Amino acid sequence: MRSGTDVTENDLRHLLNEWDPIGVADDVQDEYECMLAPLLQRLRGGAGKAEIGEFLRHELEDHFGLPSLPSQPEAMAARLMFWWTAAGEADGTGCA
Numbered sequence: 219m220r221s222g223t224d225v226t227e228n229d230l231r232h233l234l235n236e237w238d239p240i241g242v243a244d245d246v247q248d249e250y251e252c253m254l255a256p257l258l259q260r261l262r263g264g265a266g267k268a269e270i271g272e273f274l275r276h277e278l279e280d281h282f283g284l285p286s287l288p289s290q291p292e293a294m295a296a297r298l299m300f301w302w303t304a305a306g307e308a309d310g311t312g313c314a
Contacts, residue, residue, distance in 0.1 A: 226258065227254055230257060230301075233301060235249075237297075239294075253274075260273060261302045266299070267292070267295045267299050271291050271294075271296075274294055
């Protein structure tokens with residue numbers, strides 16, 4: 219049986235691979251591992267959409283060396299916020 223943390227990390231990994239801003243997730247399933255812990259820390263700390271979007275933009279531009287506009291980090295931030303809220307409601311705690 220997987221722990222709640224495993225499920226959360228796996229779900230977040232899945233979302234990042236679906237987003238796949240650099241277009242490699244079909245070949246490299248762990249390309250976005252570097253974003254898992256920082257994103258979860260921000261989400262657990264109550265970060266809002268703007269902070270999550272800024273983190274994603276920073277990662278794309280500074281870590282991956284890509285322009286962020288085509289990948290729409292703000293849209294992904296909104297999706298992550300929706301997922302995080304839904305995950306919290308599903309486990310009955312009100313937060314994931």
